[in-house]
Amino acid sequence: xxxxLAELARARSGDKGDIVDISLFAADEPTYELLRAxxxxxxxxxxxxxxxxxxxxxxxxxxxxxxxFVLQGALDxxxxxxxxxxxxxxxxxxxxxxxxxxx
Amino acid sequence: xxxxxxxAARMRRYRIGAGQGFYGDSPGAALDMARHGExxxxxxxxxxELTLAILQKDRQRDPSLGYTRDLGAWMKRLLPIALDRRxxxxxxxxxxxxxxxxxxxxxAADGRPLRVATVHGDNLTERLGTLAVPLDHAVTGAAFGEVxxxxxxxxxxxxxxxxxxxxxxxADVVVTGRVADSALFLAPxxxxxxxxxxxxxxxxxxxxxxxxxxxxxxxxxxNFSGDWASVPEPWHLGYPLAEVSEDGVVVIGKPPxxxxxxxxETVSEQLLYEVQDPTRYVCPDxxxxxxxxxxxxxxxxxxxxxxxxGAARPELLKVVIGYSDGWMGEGRVGYCWPHALKKARRxxxxxxxxxxxxGCKPRDILVEFQGYDSLQPPRSEPDEVYLRVAVRTxxxxxxxxxxxxxxxxxxxxxxxxxxxxxxxxxxELLGIWxxxxxxxxxxxxxxxxxx
Numbered sequence: 001x002x003x004x005l006a007e008l009a010r011a012r013s014g015d016k017g018d019i020v021d022i023s024l025f026a027a028d029e030p031t032y033e034l035l036r037a038x039x040x041x042x043x044x045x046x047x048x049x050x051x052x053x054x055x056x057x058x059x060x061x062x063x064x065x066x067x068x069f070v071l072q073g074a075l076d077x078x079x080x081x082x083x084x085x086x087x088x089x090x091x092x093x094x095x096x097x098x099x100x101x102x103x
Numbered sequence: 104x105x106x107x108x109x110x111a112a113r114m115r116r117y118r119i120g121a122g123q124g125f126y127g128d129s130p131g132a133a134l135d136m137a138r139h140g141e142x143x144x145x146x147x148x149x150x151x152e153l154t155l156a157i158l159q160k161d162r163q164r165d166p167s168l169g170y171t172r173d174l175g176a177w178m179k180r181l182l183p184i185a186l187d188r189r190x191x192x193x194x195x196x197x198x199x200x201x202x203x204x205x206x207x208x209x210x211a212a213d214g215r216p217l218r219v220a221t222v223h224g225d226n227l228t229e230r231l232g233t234l235a236v237p238l239d240h241a242v243t244g245a246a247f248g249e250v251x252x253x254x255x256x257x258x259x260x261x262x263x264x265x266x267x268x269x270x271x272x273x274a275d276v277v278v279t280g281r282v283a284d285s286a287l288f289l290a291p292x293x294x295x296x297x298x299x300x301x302x303x304x305x306x307x308x309x310x311x312x313x314x315x316x317x318x319x320x321x322x323x324x325x326n327f328s329g330d331w332a333s334v335p336e337p338w339h340l341g342y343p344l345a346e347v348s349e350d351g352v353v354v355i356g357k358p359p360x361x362x363x364x365x366x367x368e369t370v371s372e373q374l375l376y377e378v379q380d381p382t383r384y385v386c387p388d389x390x391x392x393x394x395x396x397x398x399x400x401x402x403x404x405x406x407x408x409x410x411x412x413g414a415a416r417p418e419l420l421k422v423v424i425g426y427s428d429g430w431m432g433e434g435r436v437g438y439c440w441p442h443a444l445k446k447a448r449r450x451x452x453x454x455x456x457x458x459x460x461x462g463c464k465p466r467d468i469l470v471e472f473q474g475y476d477s478l479q480p481p482r483s484e485p486d487e488v489y490l491r492v493a494v495r496t497x498x499x500x501x502x503x504x505x506x507x508x509x510x511x512x513x514x515x516x517x518x519x520x521x522x523x524x525x526x527x528x529x530x531e532l533l534g535i536w537x538x539x540x541x542x543x544x545x546x547x548x549x550x551x552x553x554x
Contacts, residue, residue: 010372012326012328012372012376014376017537019379021375021378059381061381061396070380072242081428081535095479
């Protein structure tokens with residue numbers, strides 16, 4: 001079966017220039033292992049295909065049970081030139097939580 | 104107590120608080136910090152990339168401006184408490200005119216004696232041409248020539264060095280322009296705890312303190328993505344403070360009696376916020392490695408941060424250049440059930456025809472349906488939706504031409520229109536050009552004045 005990340009994790013996103021970064025946190029070890037296995041950089045890239053032009057990089061921070069995703073070319077050129085309502089990329093974190101993964 | 108506790112008792116500790124997270128923040132939490140935080144310094148982060156552009160526009164209109172305009176009002180309320188309790192105030196509110204800001208601080212002191220320090224040399228707007236370095240884009244590698252004729256401002260991110268000098272020369276208030284946000288917090292730690300400039304692990308720990316405090320409420324339950332609904336009394340959210348010992352042990356807390364929550368969960372979200380490479384977070388004074396950082400709940404809104412490691416500082420400093428990138432025109436109108444989305448789409452079609460009819464040809468046009476797809480990809484159709492149209496144009500006049508076509512929809516388009524909020528005045532868009540410049544080229548012009 002699949003479950004949305006919203007039921008498994010927390011996420012906060014921020015911006016710098018044209019880059020959006022998303023931190024994804026699991027509440028416990030088994031959940032963190034699930035995230036590590038299923039929430040790959042490729043899947044995140046595909047999840048945001050409509051608004052991210054560049055590469056997606058993933059970092060692992062096991063002590064914090066966190067994954068960090070760095071999305072290049074994600075902000076319509078950056079907060080101060082973007083035409084978007086979400087010009088600061090704050091809604092990317094919640095948007096990631098819509099992803100469904102196998103559990 | 105036995106002798107085993109003596110070394111800890113002798114260990115020097117320093118408490119520092121956060122006072123501001125952005126230009127436009129409200130001063131209540133800073134006053135709360137001064138009154139109840141039992142801190143020796145409060146640092147204020149008033150600058151973002153966008154803020155410098157706003158300040159540069161102020162300065163072009165009036166050369167005596169160029170700092171954040173709410174500084175006087177903040178200082179009038181803070182200084183009486185800070186001077187009485189010998190709390191150092193450190194702010195980057197100087198923006199592009201630290202000397203002008205210092206004058207505002209002196210006036211706000213209302214005749215009480217104080218020493219104000221200013222840090223100079225970060226503002227490269229007038230000196231870009233004399234640097235004799237390529238200024239290629241730090242991320243894409245593109246040549247600076249693409250934007251060199253459209254520069255609005257240029258500023259280098261300085262480290263904590265000049266701020267430490269200001270504090271050691273007895274400054275009560277330190278006013279800077281662009282410095283690394285975390286340097287505002289690192290400086291008093293280096294000054295008070297006597298850390299060496301090559302003690303990378305401690306400089307990294309102090310930089311993490313800055314990183315956790317620079318976005319004010321975000322470490323204390325603001326924007327918390329977990330159980331946000333249960334964050335206590337967010338209407339007077341406490342800003343974070345840090346107790347730091349000489350050996351680099353850090354405990355994050357908040358003033359007693361304030362709202363908000365400090366737990367490993369709330370702190371972890373700020374810890375990784377806007378960090379693009381957790382193995383090497385490059386700051387002017389040190390490169391921070393977050394890989395082994397751990398957070399431990401001590402209870403009572405206190406969290407210990409340990410495991411921070413540092414590596415040698417970079418030889419290149421980040422310089423951010425803002426350049427003019429056209430104008431934005433924006434308009435918004437709401438439609439109700441039934442067929443809210445269809446109506447909004449029809450309105451979009453009408454507007455696009457109108458733009459063509461008046462010869463308005465934006466460089467880019469973004470159409471969003473707020474309440475449906477503007478913040479996230481769409482899922483289910485809403486009962487009401489706002490059509491938002493934003494255009495990027497070469498000139499202000501073109502942006503205005505677009506907004507003049509919005510009112511047409513009021514009586515001539517689909518039915519069920521409401522919430523016509525009109526249009527926002529055109530605003531200039533700003534491209535951000537990050538680049539790297541050898542440290543010595545920037546630092547040869549950095550100096551501190553104390554009066």
